[in-house]
Amino acid sequence: MSTVTGPTRTAESAATLARTLVVVIIGSIMAVLDVTIVNVAMHPLAAAFDAPLATVQWVATGYTLALCAVIPLAAWAMGRFGAKRTYLTALALFTGGSAVASLSWNIETLVLLRVVQGLGGGLLVPVGMAMVIRAANREHMGRAMAMLGIPVLIGPVSGPILGGWLIDTASWHWIFLVNLPVGAVALLLAARLLRSDETRSVRRLDVPGLLMLSPGLALLIYGLSTGGARGDFTMPGALLPAVAGLLLVAGFVARGLTARHPLLQLRLFHDRTFAAGIATMVLFPAGYFGSMLLTPMYYQTTRGLTATESGLLGAPLAVAVGTSMQIATRRIDKASPRLMVISGIFVAALGLSLFGLQLGPDTPYWRLCAAMLVMGAGVGMVMMPVNTTATRTLAPDDIPSGSTTINIVSQIGTSIGTALMSVVLASNMTGTTSQRQQAAAFQHTYWWAVTLLILAGVPALLLPRRRRSPDSSTSAPVTPTSIRTR
Template sequence: MLDMTSTATAAQAAAPVTDRRLTLISLVLALGVFTTLLDTTIVNIALDHLQGVFHASVARTQWVTTAYLLAFVSVIPVSGWLSERFGARNAWLFAMGAFLVGSALCGLADSLPQLIAFRAVQGIGGGMVMPITLTIVTRTAGPERIHKATAAVMLPGLLGPILGSVLGGAILESLSWHWLFLINVPVCVVALVLGRILLPSTAAQRGHRLDIRGLLLLTPGVVALAYGIGEISGKDGFAAVGAWLPLAIGAVLLAAFTVHSLRARRPALVDVRMFTRRSFGLGSAITFAGGFSTYALSFLLPLFYLQVRGETLLHTGLLLIPQGLGAMFYVVGVRDFAARIDSRFVIAAGAVLTMIGTVPFALADSHGGTAVLLAAQFAQGLGFAATTFPVMTLAFSNLSHDEAPRGSAAFSVVQRVGAPFGVAIVAVILQNLLDGATTAADRLSAFSETFWWIFGLSAIPLLLAFLVSPDKRTEPAEPTDPAR
């Protein structure tokens, strides 16, 4: 009787919801994505300020970011199991609650060790938000509406890092640094209240056991990779023991996990067989490659404005807004049209736009031409969105209801490892070029050459786009049911 009841509940949870309900669900999930990604950028911009506040070294202060990152990636592998074991809605509410508690504690911290410890608590919640969000979206929207749902959820995620620069600069100039974290509290409270009301309830699989062996292989492997990637951008790059040793350990552990996953009858964390599917595998590969282009640009542009152009933090944040506007324009004005075009061409066009948007920065001087640079950032944002949304639709369109939690965890691991890896490589390139820079002209030349590297690396997603299945995705007909 228990099995029959669970099956019936699961089937009910998997039933499609109306378009209006799907929109409300997407907006609630977007709040969680927005606040977790917003917080990352706000804190990155404030590291120099925090170093002065706590009279600490750069290495010690950097742990404010590192502790969050390591906690963030450590919980991604287990997020799929939590969704299945306790229900996706309950898992999402727990993740947002943990992020809320961590944010409040960070805002109340009065020493650097406290702040670092509380950032780890914050990272535990933040790391689970995205994969669980993707699980709920995939299950609720279904293949025919997933492109709409992911657009609604991911747009705030694209805007969060850009707005974070503006808010971070404004807070540091007018308020205490504590508000860098306390600003999350009201957003999290609203998300928790609305999530409790609007998110669909799903059945918990009480007999679903945690894959302990897989957890002991995958989680330390991902954490080791994340830590090693963070150390690549240091003075010695890959040659540093703190970089290559964690990377080697992480690679060995992930290889062992892959063997374990292939042998297991039903992997409870991440099923690596999903990567053999053309849609999921290519979607993951393009996402990983995006770390060398779109994510690297998000890292490099603020440094360009601060170090080459001499802009303030707040002015730099304002100058980055056109990138977010480009992404918004895709969702509002282009997405419906793009949904009717072969996804290969949409993804390829996004990569080309990113490349075009990189050229003016590679040719820029230390002053003037601001209008051209702002237009270039708009093209970058449009290209980023044109690549991101179709790729996510591609990756998740063929996942079944039961595969969604493990598929979301797998995709999130690729995203959270690929993005910082690409950024770290670009950071090494820039640092090597800056090492010999003694004048402003030398610094400008170093940034120019790095932008040309990004231009070339942006061709990787462009080439991968043409390996995508040529099947066209057509916009589904709008339902005629008046209840919708």
């Protein structure tokens, strides 16, 4: 029998990784574009359907709840059906949901069909990330993960601009129809380029765990979103769902520590690097995405700009994040993960502090954009490098569970941050009558976001001081008895 030589095997691995990246990047661009486009379409949708804005917000909230409910299924689905089939299903759900959403005849139908989109969107990111991690050479993981940052560069920059243009020149239907050609290309390429993978597990689905985690996440995020929107976490409509969600998630954790085949492998938290990455990815997204909720509101309420104008002012931040992410994630293969991430957190907090310090009713826009450029440079040094560091040493069978867990906690952190900023801002805006008072309310709220960014530096101190050697990073799979702190 002939054997595959080293160079041939390396070339095949590189080709497999390249094909996987092409498919995953296209799918991720579609998902990121969709979210950013829909976010700027809330007021036009309210006018088109003659519905209150609070009801129209469910177009985004319903998508988020479905996304959180289906993410826990990603690891099991990859094991049961294979990553390729799972990814194709996710693309089909997202693209099909976009097609029928464009045909909605009332706001209730649109919300329901956005839920269908969310079921597909919830699988796209963790499954795509898991496929890339599996295909990448561990020594060059940073380069592969840097490529996954391309949608972060393209989507936030072009999404608001494209969404505003489609609504102004065509109609709201096109904010969903624009996904169809991209989705069709992604489906075709996924079917042709992705390698069919064998199922890695025949274990049964942990139904009790799923029935606790998925509804628990949905209830928790619903409670946080409701409390943030109403400016009051103590109201029954926010407090009761949030508490119920927390109890269900706690029950899932208790079961996951004792069940023979849990939905997610919680034993991975024994790995200090993975646990530190998870904690960082709760706090940092809370501060970052929480501040991103405030910025367009400041531009539109205090400065009187349109949604398109505020979107254009957000472009420098998106460019800085995407560019910095490309550089930092490629360097993480050789640099100290701890030093890079801590430095990024410091730079991000500095940039956001500079933004908040000079906030006012007539601050020159170039100064605000300059501060956001500094923040973006720091953000790019944190998000994807943390993901890369946390998952680099996972065994192949643990990668789906690890990538799924990271996506879950990042979504929870984002929801906590946006809800907290909403409540703090609402409390500070009470009784404001002038632009100067409004600017002061925003300024005070930004300090909460800065605090969350700084707190993310605490678990980041537990990340590895130096890049592990090639032998140690690929030698043995992570098992309950082989996990050590690093």
